[in-house]
Amino acid sequence: MKVFLFLSTLAVTALASSRPPFFPQVTRSNQQENQELQCYEFPSYEGIAYRFNDYAPSLSPFDFDNVISSCCFNGVWILYDEHDYNKNDFGAAVYSGWGEGACFTFDATFDDKASSLRFAGAPDGYKQDTINFYESKYFIGEEQYFYDDAPQFNFDNFGQSVIVTGCAPWTIYEYDNYQGESICLYPSDTTECYPSFYAEPTDLGFLASQVSSARKGCFSKNEKKGKATFP
Structure with missing residues (x-):
């Protein structure tokens, strides 16, 4: 193993x-x-x-x-x-x-x-595709997580840190319904389905604390690959 x-x-x-x-x-x-x-x-x-x-x-x-x-x-x-x-x-x-x-x-x-x-991730499989947003850096505070496309969040303009699990990338957006600026966030290994860690606002660039919707897959010209370790 x-x-x-x-x-x-x-x-x-x-x-x-x-x-x-x-x-x-x-x-x-x-x-x-x-x-x-x-x-x-x-x-x-x-x-x-x-x-x-x-x-x-x-x-x-x-x-x-x-x-x-x-x-x-x-x-x-x-x-x-x-x-x-x-x-x-x-x-x-x-x-x-x-x-x-x-x-x-x-x-x-x-x-x-x-x-x-x-x-972070699904309770019955840490290699399942999920995206997990946290209120503050280092995965602190309130959390919002999604298994499927999310056209709008319960808490708008959210996320100073993120953990991506599974094999699939996710696209995060500035506005509801997948509008505005966007970035693709990737797991650290898309074959083995290893998680990636975006621990600080700088890891999310211009969308830190500005995310309002997300969907599975990459639909943006902007891409970021998270770290396999933290920090």
Whole structure:
């Protein structure tokens, strides 16, 4: 089984400086693309563990707030220093990873800090085609995500960061109904269906915080390919 992973801790003043080792984890073949995150209270995957397969705006109900020291990733997951995905503090730390059975022990910049977490993409297949928009950079705050064409958003003029999953590109537009300026956003690998990460407004160019509609496929002369890692 292939294992892929990227991990990053972002805070106002610090970045993680080292890359993790890879720890393959046996995963049933019919579920290896499902979104699942198993986290542990101690480094090296020891102590009390909890397996997540859904959003958790607060880890307090699990008695896991400010407890996590290591996790094993299946799919695309983002962990946040504050409750509600840092929506009340856009400068708080973020830790993100993706892979198939890839495990990592957090360093001091994020150890015992996670207070909320969520995945990006479809719950039953991280390689399904989706586009995920976030209110602030580094995938923080409110979220809007789409599996199909979206002629208008619930929140207009939205998106300072984006995660694209699956094999297909998406075209994002300035106005409703696919009008105005546009940009094609690509996954990092259109054959293997690996996600791509547009972590900052500069990655979205002139459409940062200006997106009002999106549709699957590339229909623009402007194209951007996101990073396979963040940052």
